[in-house]
Amino acid sequence: xxxxxxxxxxxxxxxxxxxxxxxxxxxxxxxxxxxxxxxxxxxxxxxxxxxxxxxxxxxxxxxxxxxxxxxxxxxxxxxxxxxxxxxxxxxxxxxxxxxxxxxxxxxxxxxxxxxxxxxxxxxxxxxxxxxxxxxxxxxxxxxxxxxxxxxxxxxxxxxxxxxxxxxxxxxxxxxxxxxxxxxxxxxxxxxxxxxxxxxxxxxxxxxxxx
Numbered sequence: 572x573x574x575x576x577x578x579x580x581x582x583x584x585x586x587x588x589x590x591x592x593x594x595x596x597x598x599x600x601x602x603x604x605x606x607x608x609x610x611x612x613x614x615x616x617x618x619x620x621x622x623x624x625x626x627x628x629x630x631x632x633x634x635x636x637x638x639x640x641x642x643x644x645x646x647x648x649x650x651x652x653x654x655x656x657x658x659x660x661x662x663x664x665x666x667x668x669x670x671x672x673x674x675x676x677x678x679x680x681x682x683x684x685x686x687x688x689x690x691x692x693x694x695x696x697x698x699x700x701x702x703x704x705x706x707x708x709x710x711x712x713x714x715x716x717x718x719x720x721x722x723x724x725x726x727x728x729x730x731x732x733x734x735x736x737x738x739x740x741x742x743x744x745x746x747x748x749x750x751x752x753x754x755x756x757x758x759x760x761x762x763x764x765x766x767x768x769x770x771x772x773x774x775x776x777x778x779x780x781x
Contacts (some may be wrong), residue, residue: 575720580769582719585726587756587762588644594756598723599647602755609710613687615665617657617703618710619747621650621740628739634701635735636752641726646756650736652747653703653709656696662687700748706764707750714753728752 599622606620623629629643636642654661666684669675691699711727718725729751736742737747758765771777 578719582715583764585641585724585762586764588641588754588756589759590644592646592757594646594723597608598721601721602629602649602714605714606710609713611709612702615662615687617654617661618707619652621652623648623650626627631738631739634668636728636731639730640727641712641754642752645754649714650740650749650754650759651707651751651753652742652749653700653707655746655748657691657703659688662691673726704750711751711753718755723755724758725753725755727753
């Protein structure tokens with residue numbers, strides 16, 4: 572437990588990455604698996620993650636990230652996306668997957684399947700996208716914690732122009748919309764922010780025990 576807290580103390584929003592260092596494949600695999608294992612509402616995974624190593628491609632994205640150089644200097648850029656829409660086929664595929672993996676009879680699954688289909692039918696496309704975006708933030712938090720544990724530097728970002736990212740990354744053809752960024756890699760030795768003390772309120776100011 573103390574080691575986890577130490578790692579969270581070590582973590583910070585990395586402002587300058589060492590652009591000569593690359594994450595090894597085993598570390599990337601951990602991040603991919605962590606994303607896939609992230610908790611989502613109902614277990615319905617309506618989020619996807621792009622893992623972008625190509626620096627030429629990332630260079631095109633910098634100006635649409637308010638010139639934040641982490642986008643290109645990091646080892647990899649993770650782009651968390653949501654589905655443009657959640658279709659009945661997505662819900663049915665999810666419950667079919669449960670049936671296959673757990674061998675759960677359809678008569679047990681049917682009330683849950685019908686309930687989720689009914690809930691989605693009452694939501695607009697915009698509401699479904701907002702629902703999916705909430706899941707994306709859960710994934711971002713999970714990835715940041717895993718990065719800290721694995722000693723991977725990261726910088727969570729909302730500051731970018733999704734429409735431009737979507738166009739450059741051809742996300743519309745994939746039925747996706749970008750919502751969050753997470754450059755990952757290793758901090759530069761001269762990033763002065765890495766030495767700054769964390770500024771947080773005292774525990775008793777943020778935790779309420781009843």
